[in-house]
Amino acid sequence: MSGQRRSYTRPIELGIPYGLVVLAAVGGAIAIPGFLSPGHLSVMAQTAAYIGIIAIGQTLVLLVGGIDLSVPYIINLSAVLLVGFQASGLSPGTDFLLVLVVGLGAGIVNGLGISLLEVSPLVMTLGMNSILEGVAIIYSHGSPQGNAPGFVTTLSTGSAGIPYVVVLWIVLIAIVTVVLVFTRLGRNIYGIGSNRAASELCGLPVKRTIIVAYAVSGLSCALGGVLLAGYSGQAYIGMGDNYLLPSVAIVVIGGTSLAGGKGSYLQTVAGAALITVIQSALVTINMNQAGQDVLYGTAILLMAFLNQFALGRNTERPKMWSWGRGALRGWLQPVGRGPGVAVPATEQKEA
Amino acid sequence: MTAYQGSPSARQLSFWKPLLVWQRAYVAAILAVILLVVNIELNHWTFSSIQAVGIANESLPLALAAIGETFVVLTNGIDLSTGSIVTLANVTTAVLAGHGLAPLGVLVALGLGAAAGLLNGLIVCYAQIAPLIATLATGSIYVGVALVILPYPGGATIPAWLTSWTVGTISVIPVSAIWLTLAALAGWFFLRRSKFGVDLQAIGGSEASSWSAGIRVVRVRILAYVASGVCCALAGVVLAGLTTSGDPTIGAVYLLNAVAALVVGGTSLSGGVGTLVGSLLGAIVLSLVASVLFAANFSTNLQFIVTGVIVIGALLAQSAQSKRSARTSQRRQRSSNTLGEQPASL
Numbered sequence: 182m183s184g185q186r187r188s189y190t191r192p193i194e195l196g197i198p199y200g201l202v203v204l205a206a207v208g209g210a211i212a213i214p215g216f217l218s219p220g221h222l223s224v225m226a227q228t229a230a231y232i233g234i235i236a237i238g239q240t241l242v243l244l245v246g247g248i249d250l251s252v253p254y255i256i257n258l259s260a261v262l263l264v265g266f267q268a269s270g271l272s273p274g275t276d277f278l279l280v281l282v283v284g285l286g287a288g289i290v291n292g293l294g295i296s297l298l299e300v301s302p303l304v305m306t307l308g309m310n311s312i313l314e315g316v317a318i319i320y321s322h323g324s325p326q327g328n329a330p331g332f333v334t335t336l337s338t339g340s341a342g343i344p345y346v347v348v349l350w351i352v353l354i355a356i357v358t359v360v361l362v363f364t365r366l367g368r369n370i371y372g373i374g375s376n377r378a379a380s381e382l383c384g385l386p387v388k389r390t391i392i393v394a395y396a397v398s399g400l401s402c403a404l405g406g407v408l409l410a411g412y413s414g415q416a417y418i419g420m421g422d423n424y425l426l427p428s429v430a431i432v433v434i435g436g437t438s439l440a441g442g443k444g445s446y447l448q449t450v451a452g453a454a455l456i457t458v459i460q461s462a463l464v465t466i467n468m469n470q471a472g473q474d475v476l477y478g479t480a481i482l483l484m485a486f487l488n489q490f491a492l493g494r495n496t497e498r499p500k501m502w503s504w505g506r507g508a509l510r511g512w513l514q515p516v517g518r519g520p521g522v523a524v525p526a527t528e529q530k531e532a
Numbered sequence: 533m534t535a536y537q538g539s540p541s542a543r544q545l546s547f548w549k550p551l552l553v554w555q556r557a558y559v560a561a562i563l564a565v566i567l568l569v570v571n572i573e574l575n576h577w578t579f580s581s582i583q584a585v586g587i588a589n590e591s592l593p594l595a596l597a598a599i600g601e602t603f604v605v606l607t608n609g610i611d612l613s614t615g616s617i618v619t620l621a622n623v624t625t626a627v628l629a630g631h632g633l634a635p636l637g638v639l640v641a642l643g644l645g646a647a648a649g650l651l652n653g654l655i656v657c658y659a660q661i662a663p664l665i666a667t668l669a670t671g672s673i674y675v676g677v678a679l680v681i682l683p684y685p686g687g688a689t690i691p692a693w694l695t696s697w698t699v700g701t702i703s704v705i706p707v708s709a710i711w712l713t714l715a716a717l718a719g720w721f722f723l724r725r726s727k728f729g730v731d732l733q734a735i736g737g738s739e740a741s742s743w744s745a746g747i748r749v750v751r752v753r754i755l756a757y758v759a760s761g762v763c764c765a766l767a768g769v770v771l772a773g774l775t776t777s778g779d780p781t782i783g784a785v786y787l788l789n790a791v792a793a794l795v796v797g798g799t800s801l802s803g804g805v806g807t808l809v810g811s812l813l814g815a816i817v818l819s820l821v822a823s824v825l826f827a828a829n830f831s832t833n834l835q836f837i838v839t840g841v842i843v844i845g846a847l848l849a850q851s852a853q854s855k856r857s858a859r860t861s862q863r864r865q866r867s868s869n870t871l872g873e874q875p876a877s878l
Contacts, residue, residue, distance in 0.1 A: 248664070250788075300847050301801045303610070307788055308844035315836030323833070422784075426668060439662045471683070474676030481669035485661045 194444075197487065198435050198451030205455060209462040216462065223344055225457050230350040231412070232427050233453040235405035237357055238288070238398025239428045240449045244361075244374045245391050246441025247302035249398045251291060252428050254313035256421030259284050259406030261317045261325045264416045268327030276330055281403050287313060288399020292392030318418060325416040329407075337411030346408060357446040370394060375442025430477075431456050434484040456480070557810030559849055560797045563842070564813050567820035574827035585706040587819050589699045589774055592708040593618070593767040595815035597786045598793035599719055600763025602811045603756040605794060606723075608736045608803025609656060609663035611760045613671035614790050617648050619783030620674045621768025623682035626690065626778025634691045637772075642765045648674055649761020653754030671787075678780050685779040690772055698773030708770075712812060719808025732756055736803030792839060793818050796846045817842070 209216040235252065242249045259280045266276040287309060294305040329337075339345045361367035369390045372380045381387050405424070410416045435452030437444025459480060463473050571587075597614050604611040621641035628637030648670070655666045700707045723729035731752045734742040743749050764786075771782055797814030799806025821842070822835040 294844065298848060299851055300844060303791070303801055304795050304843060304847045307791060308840040308847075310788070311792070311836045311840030311843065313840075315833055315838075315840070318833040318836065319831060426672065429665075429668065433665050439664060469679075469683075471676045471679035474672045474679065476676075478669040478672030478676065481665065481672070482655065482659075482661065485665045485669070486659050489660060 194436050195447060195451070198448055198455060198484075201484075202451055202454045202458060205458045205462070209458060209465075213462060213465050216465070221461075223340065223347070225454075225461050226347045227344045228461070229453045229457040230344070230346045231405060231408055232424065232431060232457070233350055233450055234346075234353060234408065235402055235424055236428045236431050236449050236453060237353060237446065238394075238401040240357075240432050240437060240444065240446050241361075241370060241394040242302075242398050243429075243432050243437050243439060244370050244441055244444060245394045246374045246377065247295060247391065247394065248429070248439075249291065249306050249395065249402075250303065250425065251287065251306040251310040251313060252398075252402050253421035253425045254310045254317060255284050255287050255399055255402035256406035256409065256424055257416075257418065258287075258313045258317040258320075259403040260410035260416035260420055261321045261418070263333065263407050263410045264325050264327040264329055265320060267330050273330035273332055277333065277407065280407055281400060284399045284403020284406070285396055286399070288396040288402075289392060291399065292395030295395065296388040296391040321416075321418065323418060325418070328414055329410045329416075333407055333411035334414060335411075337408045354446065354450055361446060366390065366393065371442055373441070427456065430481050433488075434481060436484075436488040438488075452484075455484075557798050557807045557813060559846055560810050560813035560817055563796070563817045564820065567817060567824055570824050571820060571827060574824065585699075585701060585708075587816070587823055588706040588708040588712065591816045591819040592698070592711055593770045593774065594786065594789055594793060594819060595712060595715060595812045596763050596767035596770065597790040598797070598811040598815045599715060599808050600760035600767070601790040602794050602797075602799050602806055602808050603732065603759040603763070604663070605799055605801060606732045606736045606803055606806055607753050607756045608739070609753070609756070610667065610791075610801075611652065611757065612664060612667040612787060613648065613652060613674055614760070614764050615783035615785070615787035616671040616674035616678070617645050617761050617764035617783070618768040618771065618786045619780055620648065620678045620681075621645050621765035622771050622782050623678045623778040623780055625694075625769050625772040626686070627682050629690050629694070629772070630686075630778075632689075634694055638694070638769050641769050642762060645761040645763075645765020645768070646758050647761070649758040649764075650754065652761065653757030656757065657750050657753055675780070675783075678783075682778050682780050685781065686777060690776040694769075694773045695776060698770045711770075712816075716809045716812055719812065723808055728752065728755060733804050733806075736805070738804075789815075789818060792843045795843050795850075798846070798850060800850065814846075 206217060215221060235256065239249055239252065262283060263276060263280050266279060267273065271279070291302075291306055291309050294300045294309075295302050336345050336349065361370065369380070369385050369387075372383070372385055373387050373390055377387060402421075406421065409420060413420070431452035432444070432449045433439065433452070434455060435444065435448030435450070437448055456477075459476070460473065463476060468476075597618060601611055601614055621644060624641040624644055625634070625637040628634065628640060652663075652667050652670055655661055655670065656663050659666070661669075697707060698711075702710070721729075723733070731742070731747045734745070734747055735749055735752055739749060767786065768783070772778060775782070793814035794806070794811045795801070795814070796817055797807065797810030797812070799810060818839060821838050822832055825834050825838065826832050
């Protein structure tokens with residue numbers, strides 16, 4: 182905790198997504214009466230909280246340069262186990278903890294496979310997803326019976342002015358942000374994401390940190406699954422399917438780089454808020470599923486484009502702010518390297 | 533591989549080279565043969581029996597989607613809009629066939645697939661958005677368009693010729709098996725005997741070197757996405773023949789299964805190394821798993837677990853193999869350098 186601490190996130194990186202959230206909210210308020218009423222705001226905050234909590238792990242995993250595709254069935258298995266354990270007579274507290282441990286375990290197995298056995302994250306988590314799907318279906322025989330424990334339902338749907346789940350989310354936001362900015366673990370995550378080889382040479386515990394990132398992902402997905410089971414009061418096979426793409430999308434919309442090392446959980450929070458506000462507005466004006474899908478995809482593309490160029494991430498290209506001769510032309514140059522472009526260090530090694 | 537230790541003579545190389553090119557597909561080939569034998573034992577199949585036709589029919593769309601995905605993965609990209617393009621082609625064929633315009637439906641479906649792939653390629657190359665995110669987003673858009681075309685699953689009047697051309701039988705041979713064989717031959721030709729295929733693998737190996745060597749990197753990369761789109765569209769058309777209906781949710785399973793089939797087939801996710809035939813065999817393996825489990829009186833739900841284990845296991849085998857061949861090639865390079873020869877390259 183030395184006095185000099187360089188923030189990993191520039192103000193503009195937070196400003197753009199949060200600015201867009203405000204813009205979308207104001208737009209919604211103008212188009213739809215009562216859009217920013219306290220009641221609707223709390224509903225939107227609650228919706229954002231579920232996906233936000235699930236995306237904690239995805240944020241960390243993307244920051245270390247991986248990806249977690251086992252999100253849907255960690256969520257689903259947690260929900261199935263929660264109601265299953267409850268039906269088989271376990272006490273609610275043990276039930277809750279046991280489910281979180283299972284999620285954590287799945288995450289650790291992911292991390293072990295990826296860091297020690299060097300399996301590609303995409304395939305390891307994809308395979309894990311398939312395995313957990315089988316476990317969930319076999320455990321529940323395809324149709325989970327039973328209900329979520331009472332306190333989980335209260336946590337998920339109850340409210341004391343502010344919904345409990347939003348309070349939980351705010352606490353988690355604080356914890357994750359503090360861990361990322363102020364602890365050694367956080368700095369290791371950024372270091373490994375931005376340059377893994379250098380981190381290894383510096384003696385950072387690369388493998389351990391990667392395992393921790395995937396373990397947190399398992400844990401946060403398990404918590405998300407528990408909350409979703411609490412929300413609907415029961416579990417069903419396929420309930421996690423709709424969370425895979427959003428969990429990646431909101432992290433990217435927030436501006437966290439897929440290549441790792443750049444971004445923060447606060448940006449993911451903005452991404453969750455932005456997607457929730459847009460979707461809520463679309464639902465309110467009765468846009469059908471097709472239109473929502475199209476707009477969802479377009480929003481991801483636009484935000485990815487904006488983050489790519491507006492923030493000057495792309496070192497091979499002129500920055501958006503350096504308006505000058507050829508700035509636009511530079512943008513639209515295709516990806517194939519032109520003459521005079523330095524070959525990145527990774528490829529120099531191969532050649 | 534043992535033949536390669538030490539310094540191989542040119543003659544040894546020329547004999548083993550064609551076989552070694554396929555080395556990564558061997559895992560899938562062996563798995564497919566084992567599963568097939570087990571299947572025949574357990575089910576007492578004959579070649580024309582209904583299950584064998586079923587397996588061939590089931591593998592065909594998955595194999596096509598996996599082959600499409602392989603084109604993109606070879607360039608070190610990934611196409612997550614695979615399932616959406618399958619859906620889009622499926623509903624387009626079904627809806628136009630419902631109006632009695634089945635041939636037009638097939639053409640429009642293939643055209644849409646090519647256009648969707650082109651859009652993916654343009655976004656990846658010109659907007660420079662990571663392929664994962666770009667195709668994730670366009671996938672969402674294509675599903676949206678498919679939902680506009682056909683909002684709910686519906687039986688359409690798929691003409692008999694389309695069904696018999698995709699899932700019929702010629703005397704005892706399932707048509708889909710013929711298509712699979714043709715796809716394997718075409719895949720071999722594209723990848724090993726056409727400029728496009730060679731360029732594709734070169735780009736996956738090293739983009740900078742390919743550019744320096746005069747390969748039109750952008751054009752080849754965009755073409756890879758177009759090829760992926762067309763293959764997925766073909767899968768969608770085949771599915772229309774297979775299910776005799778259109779379904780806006782039909783493609784969802786094809787995304788992850790196509791990637792799984794490709795990994796089992798030995799294609800490296802970091803690009804440059806892989807075979808289309810391997811992906812095809814991978815698709816057959818995945819289709820056989822469920823059938824074997826069913827025949828062995830296990831719950832078919834076990835298939836998810838077995839599939840997951842096979843995919844991770846295949847990748848482990850792959851990384852062990854590539855580590856070993858990296859060691860071998862280092863050794864070879866060292867020994868050949870001392871002899872003043874050119875390093876042999878596969």
